[in-house]
Amino acid sequence: MDMQIKRALEAVMTKGAKYADIRSSDSSNTTITQKNGKIEDMTTGNSFAVGIRVLYKGSWGFASTNDMSSLLGVADTAFRIAKSIQAANNNKDIVLADAKTVDMTIEPNYKTNIQDVSIDERVGFIRDGYKGATGASPEIKSVQISYSDSYAKKIFANTEGSYITSSPQYFRYYVFSNARRGNRIEQSYDRCASFSGIDELMQKDPAKIAVSSSNKALMLLDAELPPSGMMSAILHPEVGGVFVHEAVGHASEGDHAQRESIFTSKLGEKLGSEKLNIVDDSTFFGKHGSYKYDDEGVRSKKTQIFKNGVLESYLHSRETAGFMGVASTGNCRAQSPEFMPIVRMSNTYFDKGDMEQDEMIEGVKKGIYMAGFKGGQVDTTGGTFTFAVEHGYLIENGKKTKLVKDCAMSSHILDVLKNIDGVGNKLYVDSLGYCGKDGQMVAVCDGGPYLRVNNILVGGQK
Amino acid sequence: MIEVIEKTIRKYKGVPLEFFGSSNKSMSIEMKMDKISSSEMSVSKGIGVKAIVGGRAGFSYNSDIYSVEDAVKSAMINAKHSELKQDSFPIAQKMKDIEGIYDYRIRSMNPEELVSLSVKLRDKLKERNNSLKVNDSVFEAGSSDDFLVNSNGVSYTSKYTGISGMVEAVYKNSSGGASMGAPTIKGFNIDYLSEKAARLAVSGVGRKKIRSGKQMVLIDSDVLESLFESTLYPSINADMVQKGQSTLKGKIGQQIGSSGFDIIDSGRIESGLCSSAFDRDGTKSQETSIMSSGILKGFIYDYVTAMCDGKKSTGNASGGFGSMASISPTNVLLKYSELMKFDNMISGIKDGIIIYEVLGAHTANHITGDFSLSINKGFKIIDGEVAYPVKNAMFAGNVFELLKSVSCFGDDVRQSGHLIAPTIAFSGQKIVG
Known part of the structure; x- marks a missing residue:
C-alpha cells in the first residue's frame, strides 16, 4: 500500500501541487446491542477508506474513496478541483505552518488485543450489565446496552516525507436504563470507553456501570422541573x-x-x-x-x-x-x-x-x-x-x-x-x-x- | 453484481438472505469570508447482508462489495449469537416510481457548477446589502444508487439525488443563517437562502433583553424539525413504543393534539426529500396517519417491529449498508384545518415572539418531551409588528403540550429535513428572559 500512496503523492506534486497528504484506515468493527435482555443487533463488518487532500496555491481539493485501486484517479480529482477553485477565485496563497517530518510506527499501548476476546466474552459484558441494571430496582422497566469495538490499521503520509502508521483499538460500552413509576418514565445512562484497547472494560465491572445507570434513572423519578x-x-x-x-x-x-x-x-x-x-x-x-x-x-x-x-x-x-x-x-x-x-x-x-x-x-x-x-x-x-x-x-x-x-x-x-x-x-x-x-x-x-x-x-x- | 448475489442465494439455499448495496457519490464546496476555500468529492460503496439462521437474524457488511460471500458467512455466524426473531423477509411487490426524486443533472454535476452556485449566492447577498459577507457557506450535491435483493424474490434498484445549501451571512455584529435541500435542481431555491440569511442578519442588529412570561410563540419549520428530531420522532417509532420508551404508548385513539391538527408520515410525496419507492426492508412506501384532528392514530413500523405487533410494516425501515435497518420517519406532513397568510399571522399577534434559530434542541428529553432552548435568532412581536431582535432569552416547554397548543398555521409551507410545515403559532408558551 505504501508504494501506491507514495506514487499518488508524487503524481499530484508533479502536476504542480504545493502540498498533499493521504490518510487511510482499514478497520474491523463489531456492534452488539441488547434491548430488554435480548441481543437484537449482532453486527460485524470491515470498512476501508482513503482520502487525499491537495493544496494548490490558495485552494484545497479533497477526494476520498473506499477502493484503494482507484487512489491515483482520486488523487487526480483532488488536484483538479483545487486547481479549478484557484482558477475561479485567485485565492491568496495558503501558507502552512512548519511541521517536523515524522517517519514512525505508533506502538499500541493496550495489554489485551480485542481480537483475542471471543464474541461470547463480549456478549458476557452485556449480560453482566443487564443483571446489574435490572437488579437495581423493580422500577427499572427497560434497559438497553450497546457494546461496540473496532481495530484499525491507519496510515498518514504527506509530501514532506512524513509517514506515520498506527493500529488503534477502541471500545464503547453504553447502558441506558428506563425507570417507570405510574405514568412517569425517566431515562439515564452510564458508559465506559477507551481508545487504548479493551482492558479498561475488563477492569471496571460492567455490572457496576449498569447499576450506576439505573440508580441515576431512579433518582430522576423524584426530581422536579427546574425554575x-x-x-x-x-x-x-x-x-x-x-x-x-x-x-x-x-x-x-x-x-x-x-x-x-x-x-x-x-x-x-x-x-x-x-x-x-x-x-x-x-x-x-x-x-x-x-x-x-x-x-x-x-x-x-x-x-x-x-x-x-x-x-x-x-x-x-x-x-x-x-x-x-x-x-x-x-x-x-x-x-x-x-x-x-x-x-x-x-x-x-x-x-x-x-x-x-x-x-x-x-x-x-x-x-x-x-x-x-x-x-x-x-x-x-x-x-x-x-x-x-x-x-x-x-x-x-x-x-x-x-x-x-x-x-x-x-x-x-x-x-x-x-x-x-x-x-x-x-x-x-x-x-x-x-x-x-x-x-x-x-x-x-x-x-x-x-x-x-x-x-x-x-x-x-x- | 445482482447476478453474483443471485448465485450466492442459490448456493445458500435454505438460509433466508437479504442484500443491500449502495454506491454513493457526493461533492461539496465551502466558502469562507466571501472566498471559496475548499472542495470535496467522495465516492463510496458497500454491501450489507442479513442472514436468518434458526429464526434469528445476524448482520455483516463490507466496503468491498465483491466480498459478498465473506459477508454471508459472517452474518450467519452472527445470527447464532443473535436473539432477534425473524422468520423471513418481505415478498416481492409491484413497485411504482416516485416523481421528482432523481435528477440526472445533479448526478453529472461537476465542482465548477457548485462553485458558481456558491458565488451566485454571495453576489445575491451583496445585491441585497453590500455590507453583507458570507462567513461560511456549504453547497453539497450527491447521488446514490441502491439495490435490495432477498431470497424471497425481491430485487429492486433505485436512484436518488440531492442538493443542499447552507449559509451564514454576517452584517456588523449580527449573523443570519438559512439552509435548504431538494432532490432536484428544480426544487432548489437559492433566492430563499439569500433572502432569509440577509433578512435575519440585517434585522438582527440591536438585540434587546426581554421579560419572562407566557406568550404566543411562532416557530420556523427548521426549529420545529430540530425539536421533533429529538422528541416526537422517537415517540412515534414502534421500536421505542414496544420497548416502553415512548410516552405515547397505549394512547392510540386518545386526544394528544389540537383539534384540526393532522400529522402524516408519507414516503410517497412527489419531490419529497425523504421519498422512496421502497424502504430499507423492501416494503413499498406508503402514507401513514400518525395523528388526525389531534387524535393519535398510529406509529411507524419496519418489517420486524410490525411482525412483533401482528401488523403490516408502514415502510419506515431506513439505513445504509453498514448497519441493520432501523425505523425512521420519511416525510412528515403537518396539516391544520386553516392556513393564514404569514403577514396576517404576525399582524394578529399582540404579544409574542418568532423563533428562527435555537441552540440545544438535541438536549430535549426524548421520552418526556421536556425542552429548554436558547433562542439564538428570535424577534419580539408587539401589536402586530415585528419589533426588535431578542437577546439572551430561552424557550422552555414540552413538545406534547406544544402539540395541544396550536393557534394557527402560516402559508409559508416548506420542507426542512423530514418536516413539511409552515411557520406555526403556539399559544401560551413560556419564554424566559
Missing part, C-alpha cells in the same frame, strides 16, 4: 467541562477565529476574571481526546488558551497557524479519512483554583447546582451558547435543597467569562464526549474543578 431566571450556578466538573468546551473552546478554534468569532483579533486581551485559566491538552495520558499525532502529522501538545483571564492562544491547524504566523498546536483532526481534517479540541479543561466545594455552595443565596451532562451548543459568531444537564439541586441560603431535572442554561460568552467567581481546588478530567462540528464527530474530553458562575440564565419549565 427559571437569572441565578448563580455551581457546575459539577463534568458540566463545567462542557461549559468550557462550548463557551470558550469552540470560539478559540483557529478556523473560527480566522473568520468572525467572538474571539477574533482579541489575542492578548483580558476577557475574563483572574480565575480564568483554560487549557487544551492532547498529550494527557489515556484520556478520551488524547492522541500522539493529529491528522496532519503534527505532534500533540498542551496549549494554554486563557491565562489569568487573558486570551493567550487559539487552537490551530497548520493552515490557521500559518495564517497567523504561529506554530500549529496539533489540533487538526478528522472523523475518518473520508473527511477533510479541521481544527478541533482534544482534552479541554478549566485549570484548578483554590476553593473548597462546600465553600462555593455556602456563598450562594439562590442558585442551582448542575450535574450529569446532556449536551451543549454554541454560536461562535454571535457568542451565544447553551448547555443542558440531566439533574441538579436548587441551592437556597447556601444549602442544596430540591432535586431538579432537565435543566438548561444560556449566556453570552463575553459576559460569562467575567462572571466566574469560584474555582474548585481539585481537577477532574474524565469525560467521554463526542463533539460535532461541520458534520464530523470526534472524541473529546472536557473537565475542570467545580465552578461557580454568577448571572446565568436558567430556562426552567416550571
